[in-house]
Amino acid sequence: xxxxxxxxxxxxxxxxxxxxxxxxxxxxxxxxxxxxxxxxxxxxxxxxxxxxxxxxxxxxxxxxxxxxxxxxxxxxxxxxxxxxxxxxxxxxxxxxxxxxxxxxxxxxxxxxxxxxxxxxxxxxxxxxxxxxxxxxxxxxxxxxxxxxxxxxxxxxxxxxxxxxxxxxxxxxxxxxxxxxxxxxxxxxxxxxxxxxxxxxxxxxxxxxxxxxxxxxxxxxxxxxxxxxxxxxxxxxxxxxxxxxxxxxxxxxxxxxxxxxxxxxxxxxxxxxxxxxxxxxxxxxxxxxxxxxxxxxxxxxxxx
Numbered sequence: 001x002x003x004x005x006x007x008x009x010x011x012x013x014x015x016x017x018x019x020x021x022x023x024x025x026x027x028x029x030x031x032x033x034x035x036x037x038x039x040x041x042x043x044x045x046x047x048x049x050x051x052x053x054x055x056x057x058x059x060x061x062x063x064x065x066x067x068x069x070x071x072x073x074x075x076x077x078x079x080x081x082x083x084x085x086x087x088x089x090x091x092x093x094x095x096x097x098x099x100x101x102x103x104x105x106x107x108x109x110x111x112x113x114x115x116x117x118x119x120x121x122x123x124x125x126x127x128x129x130x131x132x133x134x135x136x137x138x139x140x141x142x143x144x145x146x147x148x149x150x151x152x153x154x155x156x157x158x159x160x161x162x163x164x165x166x167x168x169x170x171x172x173x174x175x176x177x178x179x180x181x182x183x184x185x186x187x188x189x190x191x192x193x194x195x196x197x198x199x200x201x202x203x204x205x206x207x208x209x210x211x212x213x214x215x216x217x218x219x220x221x222x223x224x225x226x227x228x229x230x231x232x233x234x235x236x237x238x239x240x241x242x243x244x245x246x247x248x249x250x251x252x253x254x255x256x257x258x259x260x261x262x263x264x265x266x267x268x269x270x271x272x273x274x275x276x277x278x279x280x281x282x283x284x285x286x287x288x289x290x291x292x293x294x295x296x297x298x299x300x301x302x303x
């Protein structure tokens with residue numbers, strides 16, 4: 001029997017919530033509340049588009065030119081973003097995860113990142129998924145099973161959907177005081193700037209309109225250690241994404257695409273343990289010693 005292009009389907013149900021996890025990339029393929037999409041879905045027998053819902057390991061976002069230096073050695077990663085010449089979104093996005101545990105409302109998926117050219121470190125990645133009547137909760141854990149310290153970062157890549165319309169029609173709250181400015185052509189980080197007085201100040205809930213966003217935000221306001229992005233439609237429906245202190249950064253992208261019909265269909269909200277190009281800057285980069293593990297968690301719920 002043919003295997004779906006997205007891999008093994010893991011279906012979860014709890015109250016009014018339904019979720020579908022694809023084993024390729026441990027990707028959130030679908031999340032519904034009372035029949036309403038909370039994330040931009042894709043078909044079971046479809047190659048996942050634009051990293052939609054993927055688990056990003058062992059780094060989120062970009063490594064500029066795919067090059068970095070670690071403990072005195074130079075490394076060159078494969079360039080997986082050819083147009084800009086970077087290594088994009090880690091090595092785990094196309095791994096086929098094993099389904100280790102499964103109940104009606106929870107699942108555990110696991111995969112190995114083997115030591116390889118450009119990343120000579122071995123990691124075991126576990127993704128734990130739990131659905132309840134409010135929404136979906138995920139925890140990603142990396143365990144260093146090699147014999148050398150490894151650089152590590154992670155983050156999810158869902159495209160949130162508020163309701164009817166597109167990104168231009170929705171309003172958002174991004175509780176961040178600073179934004180990482182980047183070059184226009186290759187999105188190479190330049191430096192941190194305050195959001196105050198700029199188009200990137202979404203600390204108060206407001207419309208997105210035609211604003212283009214593909215930036216990392218930080219200096220996050222939290223309540224009881226939890227940061228939250230809220231996205232709402234004019235109809236009153238919405239979706240919220242929350243995450244813990246393991247992720248001091250969040251990348252937000254308005255999902256602009258060359259084809260208008262495919263553009264700005266969802267708002268990418270990507271909590272991250274480190275910023276873009278952390279393998280070079282070292283900012284918030286996690287050093288995983290042999291036998292050590294690191295975890296980060298996030299949730300999505302309906303408003």
